[in-house]
Each structure stands twice: as structure tokens, then as C-alpha cells.
Amino acid sequence: MLIRFPDEIRIYVACGYTDMRKQIDGLAALVQANFQLDPFSKSLFLFCGRKRDRMKVLFWEGDGFLLLYKRLENGTYQWPKTQEDVREITPQQYRWLMEGLAIDQKKMIKTVENKRLL
Template sequence: MKHDFTNVKNIYIVCGKTDMRKGIDGLATLIQDSFELDPYSDSVFLFCGLSKDRYKCLYFDGDGFALLYKRLDGGKLQWPKDENEVRNLSQQELRWLLKGLSLQQPKAIQKSLKGVF
């Protein structure tokens, strides 16, 4: 089973630590009750535990939930710490996060808000 999340409408990161013992039902309830988001929407939800060397990804694909669980062999994720926050990430921010980089890359070229010449 391989999913392509590049066309998903929203990528949400649940900041802070999440109890990684939670399964699909527990994570979906957390999304609904704590953050008032719809786990059935066209969205990917990311969760990380205390050790920051593993994460879970919850996604509803139309006929059921998919739960991806990954443990890194080396290194740690730079997961945001504010436990009462959910952030909407861009595809670029997701790539940075999963490569062990910070979500804020000060040397990255920012998109211009002005029109193209």
C-alpha cells in the first residue's frame, strides 16, 4: 500500500508530544475533540511522541483510515513543542520536517507576494 500525499488538501501537524500508544480511533478522537478538525476531510494528520524519533500519519482515503507509523533509525525530528497547537504545513515544510530540519528555514528563498516580471 503506497499513498501519494502530494495532492492532499491539508497537512496538519499536531505539535507537542502525543501518546504514541493511540491507534486510529484515539487519534481521530483527538483531532475532533481537542482541535475541532474533521479527520474524514482530505487531510493528513501528523503526530509525534516524546522521543521524537518516530511519528504517525493518519489519513482517511474515502473508504477507511490509513495509519502510517515510522521509527527513524538515526536522528530526531525537530517537532514543534506547543501542545495546544495544530499547524497547517506546506509540502515544503513537510519535507523539511521529515528530513530532520526545522519548519523555519531562514536561508530558504521565500515566495514573493508580488507578481512575476
């Protein structure tokens, strides 16, 4: 699911497992009641089922909700199982998640500030 969304969009992951029978109203209520976030904001809300092979994404488009559903045919998502209810992630972490990688990479190249050469 590598759909292009606006650059200013915020991305939230519902850590742990979500009942995948929930539809738009149930997921929006979960965002509002459990996470104290606004489901009508410019944000993506990602949810994953217990098997970790299905994902739902909730997004408000201004005139209605968009609900995306993806079921992997082979493999599972590396979904965060932490005790946090919801977690904001970066666009890079979103791409990692969609590519089957963990959002917390153990080793990655760090950016370097401008340094003067001798």
C-alpha cells in the same frame, strides 16, 4: 515517508508530544475533540512521540483510515514544540520535516514577482 498524496490535501501537525500508544480511534478522537477538525477530511494528521524518533500519520481514504508509523533508526524529527495545539503546514514544510529539518527555516530564498528589466 515521502509518499505522494493528492495536491489538494491539507497537512496538520499536532504540536508538542502525543501518546504514541494511541491507535486510529484515539488519534481520530484527538483530531475531532481537541483540534475541532474533521478526521474524515482530505487531510494528513501528523503526530510525534516524546522521544521525537517516532511519527504516526492518520489519513482517511474514503473507505477507511490509513495509519502510517515511522520509527527513525538514527536521529530525531525537528518537531514544533510551540503552545499551539495543531498547525497547518505546506507540502514544502512537510518535506523538510521528513528530511530532518525544522519546518520554520530561518533563511530561505524568497520568490520574486515579475520585474521589468531596464
